[in-house]
Amino acid sequence: MKRLIMLAALPALLLAGCAAQSAASGTETLTVTGSYPLQYAQQFTIDECEGGYHLIIIDGTRYLVVPEGENAPAELDADITVLQQPIENIYLVSSSAMDPIISIDGLDTVALSGTQADNWYLDAAKTAMKNGQIAYAGKYSAPDYETILAANCGLAIENTMIYHTPEVKEQLEKFGVPVLVERSSYESGPLARMEWVKLYGVLLGKTDEAEQVFDDAVQRIAPLENESATGKTVAFFSITSNNLATVRKGGDYVAKMIEMAGGDYVFSDLTDSGNNLATVNISLEDFYAGAKDADVLIYNSTIEGEIRTMDELIAKCPLLAQFKAVQQGNVWCTAQSLFQQSMEMPDLILDMNKVFTEGTPDDSELKFLTKIT
Known part of the structure; x- marks a missing residue:
């Protein structure tokens, strides 16, 4: 439902700017058509305004997206970042943003990368860099300002590492x-x-494409909602070089994927220890106590590299030879591309469901999991 808001009632963020915009349009009001509908995300909101303007809020930081051909309101609050469409020549530092952009056919808006070509697992990104379509412009802490400015960069997309x-x-x-x-x-x-x-x-003027991509992803795993839990207990882990086990916290999204796939995450009681990290390092003794009887072990290759054989795995941690899943041959390794392919998480959930329900599905049926033999 549209709502007509008088300027006097507007929050400070747009008071000055809306006055300038309304002066140009001959009205003293701003029509806000509502909030952009989000089903799951909690870390950002988008307000829709008449004329195609969007106000994005991320952790209290405000961005005003101005449609192509329109002017940015004058005298906005100093903390509002104006993003003028079309947004082009993006410097993409946050690697998790690449897959969503590719999925809506927005790769041509990216001109600069904070990841080198050989470190991309996304074929489209790797190819674009090798073809010269995207240039390496330095990592988040050491950007190549000269390259960025020469490219007429319209936006830098960072993750929270930039706050360091x-x-x-x-x-x-x-x-x-x-x-x-x-x-x-x-x-x-x-x-x-x-x-x-x-x-x-x-941001890229591709809302229809984005909504379709997201809806398709939701529908792919929708049938799992009607399935009963498998009863399989699962540990998702890696072994560090200093003999610790890295596991996900109970509230982490990987733990929730295991649950959505019908599994029972064995470290679900691990809670936030006062930081925002998704993982926690625990001693091998604690890992043994929590996971030795797990039905399924999933080794996270994105931290320490892929494991192909049981001998390799046990060489990293001899204690694993005593684990039930190792003895029964129910150990799997993730693909290293997993966390860059952020739009393919339904495939991992479906992979895990097959492992939990079929026991030993053929590797050719799986996209992100490979059996360790």
């Missing part, structure tokens, strides 16, 4: 490059993370 080097963000903004800090990694569920595709749809 705030001077970099300040320098980019000083040069006139707006910086958007995305927080998809702070979402607690896989569908919430994937719903960030809608934010990129708004």
